[in-house]
Amino acid sequence: MDTQRIIALIIFSFSGLLLWEAWQKQRNPPVPPSTPTAVAAAQTGNTNPAMATSPAASSTVPASTIPTATTAAPVSVAAPAAVPTTSTKTVSVRTDTLALELDSTSGDIRNVVLLKHTARGDVTQPFALMQEKVGHYFIAQTGLLGEGMPNHTSKWVPTGERFDLGGNDKIEVAFTNNDTPGIDVTKVFTFKRGSYVVDVRYDIKYGGASPIAPKAYFQFVRDANPPEGESSGSNPFTGIATFTGPAVYTELKKFQKVSFADIEKNKAEYVSAASDGWVAMVQHYFVSAWLPQGGGAREYFVNRVPNSPLFTAGVKQPIVAGGAILPNTTASLSMPLYVGPQLQESLKALAPGLDLVVDYGWLKTLAYPMFVVLSFLNSMIGNWGWTIIVFTILLKLVFFPLNQKAGKSMAHMKSLMPKMEALKARHGDDKMKLNQAMMELYKTEKVNPLGGCLPIIIQIPFFIALYWVLLGAVELRNTPWMGWITDLSTPDPYYVLPVLMGASMFIQTKLNPQPADPIQAKVMLVLPIVFSIMFFFFPAGLVLYWTMQNILGIAQQWYINKTFSATPAKATAGKR
Template structure:
């Protein structure tokens, strides 16, 4: 019996230590970087140059204007049904992107901002080659037609820049209604006397500061990520870039590069079957870039060339990401329990589509899991019920053979054998369910669908803690009731520890997301009902304490 309790205590303690450690890591303040919104001009790298291995003529990096990175540049504001974006004349880049359908974490009255100056987070692009404009060049911004009107399905924002030798370049952003996928077109008109063979690069720049909402209940990844068919999905830590340990994928004709953070992602998605070369680098003090270079075909004098790609910038909605590009849904990271968490979310989402509320979907999933684990739970509760009625006998044996531990253990084993009770029978079912609990923890915290999702009354965000701590207190009460239904440990000290556990769990669950507390509370209520029924059946079957 002591072994059973020890195993259960260790399993639950280990699980909670993992969750608590993740919360503590995320709650720690992020080290203040040396700079956030600007980088000295001396540290700004030139446009990336492709290696000789790229299947196009080697091109040298274009000369970069000596414009300070923190120079004030004009901006054009674009408004669609999903975005409010700022495009800078410096580079023609998207330097601010507000998501109109998602609320900010810290101030829910505001919209969430993905690209911003605070994180030096921007989507940049330009051309590589002599006399070709890049992300340090000045582009001409449009002055009208920057809002997606009612009844309009597409908004095209065209920017222009002049290169040397009669070359003109246009960069066009194509925003579409209801889509987080932005088309980006580069058109080169060769007005010179010689053919040009440009390469177009696309990069995402960012510092290492944690995103808004960095005090969330988990330690989430923030940084670049790559995907190719050959090397699959892999993330790159900012620290590894600084140490020179980061490695971009090999050249390929597929794949994408992205910047991942909790709930949201941005990614450059070149067209399929087009050759590309990936890169990753440190631009300056706490400023990094990850990107991809795509070649254009040679453009003869008097001719023009065009290259189209796409930029995704939005929430990590798994079903939609899978349709955007192969492997893009992998940015939703469930850690080492993905094999359990992914099916759990699939079932949870299916229930949500039926009931229309994530809170009720969690309750439905809890009931479903309880039914699946019913045989194991029944065996566990049956074992604990038998142990409960045997507790007086065990206590008497301990008093009788207090000075002879070996004899006491022998007598206890004989009692177990006589009553056909397995003292460890209640452990395995609970141990099996622990990975499911941890996997559900990652599902509830890692899916943007749960962000800002309400349930009832005061629970307006299932991914955040209960603002009034009502649910954790209810959970604590249910856990206390469960403890009273379990057999009382013969050891007084152990009995006090077991009674203290509901208090410890309640204290930790005060800071857990409301969705997880809801799951645990409903699970406890169902367990109480099942255990009470099993206890009644065992006692009525004739196994009585005497």
């Protein structure tokens, strides 16, 4: 009996430890405060498809190197929070899904607002994915590499200042540059109805005398700060966030996260040269990704901007795959840019492996099927809170045979309490004889003292997997259940569910056999309080699931106890 309780306690503690370690692995490490080592703005000269490391900057920078990522004004490394907003004019674009601001001179994407997703903490405002503000600097830049080719530091001329999709299916926003005689370049942004994909296309009209082989680069520039409102460092639980930072995907190495800390230390490892894949900047619930098309060669890079708190991640690709632009000809290159929510089915359709940006921790193989089932149920129910409740009931039915067997074992153990107390009184402090007598009693009564632990062990992976589903699925972000629960992906603001969970846990302990050891009995009484406090910081959806599990467990154990106690009574009456 005591052994059973100890193991149950160990299992609960171990599950908490697993959650903690999973959080720690996904946490965005802070950038070291020391003066950063200057890093080249892009990978250069590396065609080895094996793992690459961020190179240290050299005194001579090749002509094909991407110009250093720029902001509207110099940024002090000592005070990274003092990133100024742009002072240049902007070109505004609005569709049914996106509202963007493009720099009218460089064509940089400086602000991206997702119109169908609300800000955390203020549902009246749309969510800003890219922006220039204190503590959150995140933009996208593009340009060309090669002699006479314009880049993001060149002067581009937009064809207008305001663009609205209106009733159209798509709109195009063009920027032109003809600074170099014989080279006319148009940068075109294409926006489509209902889409989070922005197609960035370069059209080059070349009138020179000899062939040229320019490249285009597409990069993100951002600081290392976690997304505002999506994570908090105010306590040891919510201070742990999902991964924020660059990611590179290739068929050779699949999904590769690159932490800001590794970039800072020149230890970032990823495949730099490939003929497939994509590069992204990942954050909680959302992702921005450059998605090269076709099978042409491309170079991925992830670096620290020299003398700055900013980082770059991007891709370089030839305008003409494996060839050159001949005199008096034209050439084009398109690069889709996804800026939006981590909607798994949509991401799967866009690029191989793009759905891997959804962070389900180390139990993804279990978490994803759970999400699929939850999504199916929600398509019929229409409320994620009730969906979680129905899902919990279904899960309980799946495990009903195991729980029934374990419950009977617990009830049998409870019926043996008088005999166990008698053995304890008989053997006193002689632990060895007491344990031998206990084992003999278990053998005689044909009961396994650990029989009630199996359902707990089996359900722990489901608990952890569901935690990651609720933490990582954008579908649950800002989704209400009822009353005071306005967001199932954040903690209960009034702690009602954690208290109910603790109360249900307390009732469960009373239905199960009580430890003979007074110290263990006190521990079991305190455990519901400890778990209630811990669950103050868990997503409300997860606490709802666990509370519902407890309520169903109480009903099942009560029924088992009632039927088990009635069975011996009938047997006794029959003997008379």
